[in-house]
Amino acid sequence: MQKRSYLGTFGIYATVIFTCAVLLFPIYWMILTALSPRTQLREFPPRFWPDDPQWGVFADLLATQPFGLWMWNTILVAVATMVLSLTVGVLAAYALSRHRLRGGQGLGLFILTSKMLPATLLVIPLFAIFKSLGLVGSLWSVVIAQSTLIVPFATWMLKGYFDTIPPELEHAALVDGCSPLGALVRVVLPVAAPGLAATALYAFVISWSDFLYARTFLTTSESKWTLNVGIATLKGEFVTDWNTIMAASLMAAVPIIGVYLFLERYLVGGLSSGSDK
Amino acid sequence: MIDFSSPRHRAKFGYLLLAPAVIMMALIIIYPILLSVDISLQDVRIARVGGDREPWTLENYRWLTSSAEFWNSLWVTAKMVLTVGGISLIIGLATALLVNQKFRGRSLARLFVALPWAVPEVVATVIWAWMLDSSFGVINWALLKIGLVDQAIQFGSNSTAAFFAVCFVMIWKGYPLVSIMLLAGLQSIPEEQYQAARVDGANVWQRFFYITLPSLAPVLGVTSVMTTLWVFRDFAIIYVLTQGGPIGSTTTLSILTFEQSFAFFRMGQGAAVGVVTLVICAFISRALVGRFANSVH
Amino acid sequence: MATIDFKNVQKSYGEVHAIRDFTLHVEEGDFCVFVGPSGCGKSTALKMLAGLEATTGGTISIGGRDVTDAGPGKRDIAMVFQNYALYPHMSVRSNIGFGLKMRGQDKAEINRRVEAAAETLELTDYLDRRPRALSGGQRQRVALGRAIVREPSAFLMDEPLSNLDAKLRVQTRSEIVNLQKRLGVTTIYVTHDQVEALTMATKIVVMRGGVIQQIGSPETLFAQPANIFVAGFIGSPGMNFFRGPVEVVDGRAQTRFGEQVVPLSVAPDALRGGEAIFGIRPEHLKIGGDTGTPVALGLVESLGTEKILHFPTPEGQAIGSLQKVIGSDDAGRDSATMLARVIDDRRYTDGETVRVALPEGKVHVFDPETQKALS
Incomplete structure (x- = not known):
């Protein structure tokens, strides 16, 4: 390796810091706004440092809006979707990875292409179906609708993980006296644990971020909204209440950002396993 | 009871594992797609399953071809795909090259660069909506301060401004993924190739054009197709930021599908727009799927 | 058990x-x-x-x-x-x-x-x-x-x-x-x-x-x-093969390796046609005696006292494409080159001419059609 000049090193750091600053500024601005007193938000020039942080905004939020309920709904939906997609996905992904099944290749292709379905198209027939089943307004409708994206996604991602586990492992388990299901549960799943965790959290993130399905199926009662629907509506209703909106946004973003920070290296692997193999 | 450990029955076990997924896909993806085609062929306002159905007609598709809204949304979608895709790809590649350099704190930089991707779309959109606010937004303040504009830009009511506002948010939200994928592609290029090129006397630019770009071509292809499809499918950003307005300047095919179905309750027409979108997406993803077909098995 | x-x-x-x-x-x-x-x-x-x-x-x-x-x-x-x-x-x-x-x-x-x-x-x-x-x-x-x-x-x-x-x-x-x-x-x-x-x-x-x-x-x-x-697969280096005529003299079968007449231990009745494929293990070849066919050594691989000598198969006796049948360790072996494995203290040099003799009873005979061993 040739040694980089001091100027080059400085250039790299300057560019990196500038890039990160530009990219992260909106997130900083969200935090700053959330903590600012409402009156300060109408000042020109704006302040770039919270000299009078208003921590009470989070408490106000919980008191004035059914915000806690929205968060609870969002968690319920995300956990249900995660569990459902992971269960179905693990079984299917394992079968696709290990068994030379008739039609398996077609199914693999189908799973891939389903990532490309326009959700706004699917939402129409799903609405018609849920309407006739009486599911509109129920959180289950959102769970099922999100599964159209997340089940194929989880299956594909998990198949990538299973493909990295040598089939000899479960052959050994079978010879050792396990049933095929026993080999999956006792040997393959523990070995695939990091992959399972990554997939589960990824499913959680996608579900948490959904807006379209919740916005369409859960309009009937405010108590059934998810965070995203609530925040979007806040933005429409209280255009001047930016500190409240930003506080709500912050609380909606924090769990996901936390998951992301925890999972970053898995996500990159998982993403590329579904994209550029 | 079948003994699935028997070599004779092992394949059956595979089908058994696959069954829940297949049934689920059939019920929640395939059936709804067929149903949406069915709906698009009926003159129906609020679609229902079961009960009376309208006779099949091409009325919705006739409306589509003669409707200015549809052609406008097609044009808006195309413009948005080119703007968002092009800019994301260029700065995504630049960022990937940057964080692929060896420097201290590189992993932290990578973490930060990809962070916007983890922000939920609705949250990202409301942050930008606030920053782009025409009275108190920080962006208008900065533009005025630098002297780029004489008066605050009305991102809400100016068509061009609204279009670019949507593009901004999409790029901010979508380009980190582009750079992550390109970074993964960059890292799969063997270091030996660069060393060999250096020995042969290739300079930085030659190394970039003769090694990096050709090796990255497949990833670039996949990434641009994925970005394109993402712009095609996106709903939350546009809907929360502009609701497709003003006067249709940010109404993409996705927004038009939703608007027809759930704002005007003309689900037949909405489904027709959606089916056309699906066909377009299918054509675009053919390139991607063709590449994947080999790696599926 | x-x-x-x-x-x-x-x-x-x-x-x-x-x-x-x-x-x-x-x-x-x-x-x-x-x-x-x-x-x-x-x-x-x-x-x-x-x-x-x-x-x-x-x-x-x-x-x-x-x-x-x-x-x-x-x-x-x-x-x-x-x-x-x-x-x-x-x-x-x-x-x-x-x-x-x-x-x-x-x-x-x-x-x-x-x-x-x-x-x-x-x-x-x-x-x-x-x-x-x-x-x-x-x-x-x-x-x-x-x-x-x-x-x-x-x-x-x-x-x-x-x-x-x-x-x-x-x-x-x-x-x-x-x-x-x-x-x-x-x-x-x-x-x-x-x-x-x-x-x-x-x-x-x-x-x-x-x-x-x-x-x-x-x-x-x-x-x-x-x-x-099997003959080519088992043993290292694998068996040498060459193509040769089958002649019957005084009720006994024989073939020729270069200019050497090689008596065969196979009954003449078993040999159909005028030609067969013959095999000899590298360690069974006698090198440097007074009898046998003179050959020019191509390559000499020395492992100390053990040496692998490469020399060309006599003119017209290479088995050609049949070599592909043999999937031995040295699969890349050329059908026109034979190997001899010797353990002695003599020095061999590239290009040197030595006599190679095939001892009786060590030559394997194969049917060129079925590739099966004849005995």
Whole structure:
């Protein structure tokens, strides 16, 4: 390796810091706004440092809006979707990875292409179906609708993980006296644990971020909204209440950002396993 | 009871594992797609399953071809795909090259660069909506301060401004993924190739054009197709930021599908727009799927 | 301990036949090696015996019991895999004891047997480690431990040495042989390495293209190969082949190697046509005598006292494309070059002319059509 000049090193750091600053500024601005007193938000020039942080905004939020309920709904939906997609996905992904099944290749292709379905198209027939089943307004409708994206996604991602586990492992388990299901549960799943965790959290993130399905199926009662629907509506209703909106946004973003920070290296692997193999 | 450990029955076990997924896909993806085609062929306002159905007609598709809204949304979608895709790809590649350099704190930089991707779309959109606010937004303040504009830009009511506002948010939200994928592609290029090129006397630019770009071509292809499809499918950003307005300047095919179905309750027409979108997406993803077909098995 | 029988076992994937008409009887306590080039079907045969692959036809029995459709866990076998397939999330102790646990043994008994197996394999100090924390050789021994602890009626081993370095491989080779002798468990061992087969087996099954070529003891295979493939595959370097005329003089068959007349120990009646393929092992060639055909040495590879001499096959006697039949270790061997292996103190130089003689009784004769050995 040739040694980089001091100027080059400085250039790299300057560019990196500038890039990160530009990219992260909106997130900083969200935090700053959330903590600012409402009156300060109408000042020109704006302040770039919270000299009078208003921590009470989070408490106000919980008191004035059914915000806690929205968060609870969002968690319920995300956990249900995660569990459902992971269960179905693990079984299917394992079968696709290990068994030379008739039609398996077609199914693999189908799973891939389903990532490309326009959700706004699917939402129409799903609405018609849920309407006739009486599911509109129920959180289950959102769970099922999100599964159209997340089940194929989880299956594909998990198949990538299973493909990295040598089939000899479960052959050994079978010879050792396990049933095929026993080999999956006792040997393959523990070995695939990091992959399972990554997939589960990824499913959680996608579900948490959904807006379209919740916005369409859960309009009937405010108590059934998810965070995203609530925040979007806040933005429409209280255009001047930016500190409240930003506080709500912050609380909606924090769990996901936390998951992301925890999972970053898995996500990159998982993403590329579904994209550029 | 079948003994699935028997070599004779092992394949059956595979089908058994696959069954829940297949049934689920059939019920929640395939059936709804067929149903949406069915709906698009009926003159129906609020679609229902079961009960009376309208006779099949091409009325919705006739409306589509003669409707200015549809052609406008097609044009808006195309413009948005080119703007968002092009800019994301260029700065995504630049960022990937940057964080692929060896420097201290590189992993932290990578973490930060990809962070916007983890922000939920609705949250990202409301942050930008606030920053782009025409009275108190920080962006208008900065533009005025630098002297780029004489008066605050009305991102809400100016068509061009609204279009670019949507593009901004999409790029901010979508380009980190582009750079992550390109970074993964960059890292799969063997270091030996660069060393060999250096020995042969290739300079930085030659190394970039003769090694990096050709090796990255497949990833670039996949990434641009994925970005394109993402712009095609996106709903939350546009809907929360502009609701497709003003006067249709940010109404993409996705927004038009939703608007027809759930704002005007003309689900037949909405489904027709959606089916056309699906066909377009299918054509675009053919390139991607063709590449994947080999790696599926 | 059990006998193992394959009766007309077939395996096909659609139109592709991976195994044809595989019939084999293995005695109790035999060390039977399946050997052949990659893709010859030896691993498939082993997997069918283990119950990891379904057969398309025929029957497999272990200890007289038909196990063709039994699951791998119900065949009373243990298997050692090429990549060892240790369970990475379990300690060495749990790895070795897993099979016993699955069979519902009680804890004390499992512990006792695991410790005994660990003792045998010198793994006692590593019982509480994870496989990740072990060296390649130790992992290999854990894999063996997992097999012996169950005291099964047969061991199946799929290239268990190929992930070890050369030195460790030779050492482990003899350890496995000794272990097998002591336990007396019938063993089926798959390898692509004919040296392993010759040194370890009591019975060798040579396979090619899904078909058994020859079954026999190492000595039989070496001395009486059934066809050109086996002759070329077994031994290193592999057998030399040349094409020659068949002449009958005074009721005795003979051929010519260059200008040397080579008497054959084959009855003239067995030789149809005027030509045959002949084989001679590199170590059987007599170099530097007063008789024989003069040849110019091409390349001299010296390994100290042992030397491999390369020289051209006499004009018009190369076997040409037939060489492709032989998938031996030196697959890239040129049909127009022959090798001689000599152990002496003489110095040979490139380009030097020496006489090469073929001793009587060491020449193998093969039918050019069927490629089978004639005797």
